Amino acid sequence: MSFSESDSSSTPTGVKPCRDRQATDSHFDSGELLFRRVLLGQFDQDGHVYPQAFIPDPVSVNRSRYSTALCVICASSCDLRKPSVDYKPVKMNVSALLKQPTIVLKHIPSPKNSSHCEIDSVENTRQARKVLRTHLSDHSHIVTNFIPCESFLAKM
Numbered sequence: 001m002s003f004s005e006s007d008s009s010s011t012p013t014g015v016k017p018c019r020d021r022q023a024t025d026s027h028f029d030s031g032e033l034l035f036r037r038v039l040l041g042q043f044d045q046d047g048h049v050y051p052q053a054f055i056p057d058p059v060s061v062n063r064s065r066y067s068t069a070l071c072v073i074c075a076s077s078c079d080l081r082k083p084s085v086d087y088k089p090v091k092m093n094v095s096a097l098l099k100q101p102t103i104v105l106k107h108i109p110s111p112k113n114s115s116h117c118e119i120d121s122v123e124n125t126r127q128a129r130k131v132l133r134t135h136l137s138d139h140s141h142i143v144t145n146f147i148p149c150e151s152f153l154a155k156m
């Protein structure tokens, strides 16, 4: 009973730890954020993410209800191909994404990462995939303020 109080003191209010086991949770709040890691070379000069950063689909993201932005560049919850510093986390607002009716969002938790989700198109056509990439590119913003995660481990 008391252990959860000391555990939660290092966890921001409302965010559940990324490494806790979590059942599939199909409800997304309109204010919830989705996080994705993007390689440094996939931003233009103004800090916008190129649509090519969202290949292949379905697009893997983490949701803010069960993780922080930092968790997308964490070696303990992700299989990072490059060092953590080679990526920048971006955020997308759930309500902005779901304004595009051809986009679907599914929570698919894994034992290593309870916040894992997939963004996909309703239709599996070239045009629908292009709409998806463009929409995600238009609605991604670089994360500048990081909430700490107690499980965070940088890949060197």
Ligand SMILES: [Zn+2]
Residues within 6 Å of the ligand: 018, 019, 067, 068, 070, 071, 074, 077, 149, 150, 151, 152
């Ligand atoms: Zn984490």
